[in-house]
Amino acid sequence: MENVLRVNMGAKGGPKLTIEPLGEYTGLGGRALTSAIISKEVPPTCHPLSKDNKIVIAPGLLSGSSAAMSGRISVGCKSPLTGGIKESNSGGQPSQVLARLGYAAIVLEGKPESDELYTIFIDKKGAKITVDNSLKLLGNYDTVARMKEKFGDKIACISIGPAGEMRLPAASIAFTDMELRPSRHAGRGGPGAVMGSKSVKVIVLDDTDLPVRQPKDPDKFKEANKVFIEGLRKHGVTGEALPAYGTNVLTNILNEAGAYPTYNFKQGTFAGASKISGETEAALETERGGAATHGCHRGCVIRCSGIYNDKDGHYLSKQPEYETVWAHGGDCGIDDMDKIAMLDFLDDNYGLDTIEMGVTIGVAMEAGLLKFGDADAAINLIHEVGKGTPLGRIIGSGAAVTGKVFGVERVPVVKGQAIPAYDPRGVKGLGVTYATSPMGADHTAGYATATNILKVGGYVDPLKPQGQVELSRNLQIATAAIDSTGMCLFIAFAILDQTETFQALIDLLNSFCGLSFTANDVVEYGKKILMMEKDFNIRAGFTKEQDRLPGFFKTQEVAPHNVVFDVPDEELDKVLNW
Numbered sequence: 153m154e155n156v157l158r159v160n161m162g163a164k165g166g167p168k169l170t171i172e173p174l175g176e177y178t179g180l181g182g183r184a185l186t187s188a189i190i191s192k193e194v195p196p197t198c199h200p201l202s203k204d205n206k207i208v209i210a211p212g213l214l215s216g217s218s219a220a221m222s223g224r225i226s227v228g229c230k231s232p233l234t235g236g237i238k239e240s241n242s243g244g245q246p247s248q249v250l251a252r253l254g255y256a257a258i259v260l261e262g263k264p265e266s267d268e269l270y271t272i273f274i275d276k277k278g279a280k281i282t283v284d285n286s287l288k289l290l291g292n293y294d295t296v297a298r299m300k301e302k303f304g305d306k307i308a309c310i311s312i313g314p315a316g317e318m319r320l321p322a323a324s325i326a327f328t329d330m331e332l333r334p335s336r337h338a339g340r341g342g343p344g345a346v347m348g349s350k351s352v353k354v355i356v357l358d359d360t361d362l363p364v365r366q367p368k369d370p371d372k373f374k375e376a377n378k379v380f381i382e383g384l385r386k387h388g389v390t391g392e393a394l395p396a397y398g399t400n401v402l403t404n405i406l407n408e409a410g411a412y413p414t415y416n417f418k419q420g421t422f423a424g425a426s427k428i429s430g431e432t433e434a435a436l437e438t439e440r441g442g443a444a445t446h447g448c449h450r451g452c453v454i455r456c457s458g459i460y461n462d463k464d465g466h467y468l469s470k471q472p473e474y475e476t477v478w479a480h481g482g483d484c485g486i487d488d489m490d491k492i493a494m495l496d497f498l499d500d501n502y503g504l505d506t507i508e509m510g511v512t513i514g515v516a517m518e519a520g521l522l523k524f525g526d527a528d529a530a531i532n533l534i535h536e537v538g539k540g541t542p543l544g545r546i547i548g549s550g551a552a553v554t555g556k557v558f559g560v561e562r563v564p565v566v567k568g569q570a571i572p573a574y575d576p577r578g579v580k581g582l583g584v585t586y587a588t589s590p591m592g593a594d595h596t597a598g599y600a601t602a603t604n605i606l607k608v609g610g611y612v613d614p615l616k617p618q619g620q621v622e623l624s625r626n627l628q629i630a631t632a633a634i635d636s637t638g639m640c641l642f643i644a645f646a647i648l649d650q651t652e653t654f655q656a657l658i659d660l661l662n663s664f665c666g667l668s669f670t671a672n673d674v675v676e677y678g679k680k681i682l683m684m685e686k687d688f689n690i691r692a693g694f695t696k697e698q699d700r701l702p703g704f705f706k707t708q709e710v711a712p713h714n715v716v717f718d719v720p721d722e723e724l725d726k727v728l729n730w
C-alpha cells in the first residue's frame with residue numbers, strides 16, 4: 153500500500169492516470185491521509201464543486217491485512233454541505249480490496265470540460281478509465297449490476313447514484329458489501345456531489361490473485377489479533393448487543409433515556425419506539441428469512457449488520473442502522489419498519505445520506521409540506537430527490553437549505569450538517585461533539601453516548617454540563633486515530649473498557665507496520681489530525697461562532713427531563729485547544 157493513484161479529470165486530451173509513491177504522506181492512512189491531502193492540496197476557500205477540490209479515497213493503515221475489523225475506508229474532500237474539511241467513513245469491501253491492490257489512496261482531481269461519464273477499473277495490472285454514458289442517472293444497485301455483468305462477481309465497487317451526478321449536497325458515495333450490494337455509504341457531508349463534479353460514476357476494484365497484506369512481525373501480529381478478537385467477543389456491547397440487534401439496539405435505550413429526538417427534535421421520547429426497535433427489527437429479519445447478524449466486510453467479527461427482507465421474503469435493504477431508523481422513523485413520527493427499510497433502500501439507491509434525508513424530511517414536516525407520520529409522503533419526497541425535480545433538489549440540498557426555503561426556525565444542524573439521533577440536551581457530551589467537531593454535527597466524531605448513556609469508559613451524567621468538554625475532547629482525539637487505522641469505530645466500546653484490548657490494538661499496529669507506538673503516541677497522532685482539520689476550516693473562514701448548536705437547543709426545553717443545552721460557549725472554545 154505504497155502508491156497513490158491520481159486521476160486528473162481535467163487533463164488536456166482527457167483524464168490522465170498517474171501512479172506515484174506516497175512520498176511525504178508515508179505513515180498516514182485512512183482519515184489521517186485524506187485530511188493531510190485535502191489540507192495541503194485543496195485551497196480552503198475554493199468552491200467544493202470546482203476543479204480545485206479533490207476526492208481522496210483511502211483505506212486504513214491495517215486494511216487489506218488479516219487484522220479483524222480493519223475494513224473501513226475514509227473519503228475526504230472539502231464538503232459541499234458544510235464548506236469545511238470532510239472525512240466520511242464507510243464499511244464494505246473496497247477498503248480491503250484497494251489496500252491489497254497496493255494503493256494507499258485514490259485521488260480524483262481537476263474537472264472534465266465535457267459531459268461524459270467515466271468508469272475507472274483497477275486490477276493487478278494497473279488502472280484504466282473509460283467513458284460509459286449508458287450509466288447516466290442509474291441508481292447504485294443498477295450500476296453495480298452492470299459492473300457485475302461486465303467484470304464478473306469478484307469485484308468491489310465505489311459508485312454514486314443520481315444524487316451525486318446532480319451534485320446535491322446530501323449525496324453519498326456507495327461501497328459494496330460482501331454480497332456486492334451498494335449498501336454501505338460515505339454519506340455525511342456530500343462527498344457524492346464532489347465525485348459527481350469529477351464525472352466519475354463508478355470505480356471498480358478487482359484484487360484477484362493478490363495476497364493478504366503481510367505484517368512486519370507475523371508472530372506478534374497473530375498473537376495481538378487473537379487477544380483483540382477475544383476482547384471484542386467478551387465485551388457486552390461488541391460481543392452480544394451489536395451482533396444480536398445491530399446498532400438499532402439503541403432505539404429503546406435512547407428512548408428510555410429521554411434523548412430520542414422526536415417530531416423534529418420537539419420531544420425526547422417516541423410512543424412508537426418499540427415498533428421500530430432493534431429487537432423488533434431483528435425478529436422481523438429472522439422471521440422473513442433475512443439475517444439479523446451480518447458483516448459488512450471480510451474480517452468483521454462484531455457483525456452489527458443484517459439483511460432486511462420484505463413481507464414476501466425478498467431482499468428490501470440491508471439492516472437499516474439506528475441513525476437511519478431514527479431519522480426516517482422517530483424524527484418524522486413514522487413507526488412502520490417496512491416503510492423505513494424502503495426509505496433506506498431508496499436513499500442507498502439514489503445515493504443519499506440517510507441522516508441528512510431523514511432530518512430534512514422532519515424539517516419539511518415542521519414546515520407543513522407533509523404530515524408527521526406520513527410514511528408514503530416521505531417516500532414520495534425521496535423519489536422527488538431521485539428524479540431531480542425542483543422540490544427534490546431543495547430536499548437533496550439538506551436540512552439547512554430546506555429550513556431556509558420553507559421558513560422553519562427549528563432546524564437541527566451544525567455547520568450546515570444535520571444533527572443525528574441523539575438529542576444534545578439529553579446527551580450533553582455529544583452536544584459538545586456536534587458543536588466543535590471540524591466535521592459539523594457528527595455523532596461518530598466523538599461518541600459521548602458511550603460514556604453518557606452506556607456507561608462505557610466510565611460515566612459522565614448526560615444531563616449535566618460538567619465533564620462533557622473533557623469527555624468529548626478525549627473521544628474526538630481517539631476517534632481521529634481509530635479512523636486512520638481502518639478499524640471499525642465500534643471497537644471503541646471494548647478498548648475503552650478493557651486495557652488489554654486497547655493494548656492489543658496498539659500491538660496490531662506496531663507489529664504490522666514495524667512501529668513502536670505507545671498509547672501517548674496514538675493520542676498525539678489523533679491530535680495532529682484534528683489540528684490539520686481545524687486549521688483547514690479556519691483558513692476556509694470558520695470562526696468559533698460556527699462551533700455552536702442552533703439557538704433553540706439553549707432556549708427550548710426537551711421533555712421528559714425538561715433540560716436545555718447549557719455547556720457554556722467559553723467551554724466549547726476549549727475543546728480543541730490543548
Ligand code: SF4
Pocket residue numbers: 221243244446447448449452453454455456457640641642
Ligand atoms: S461492526 Fe458493523 S459497521 Fe463495523 S465493520 Fe462490522 S458490520 Fe461493518
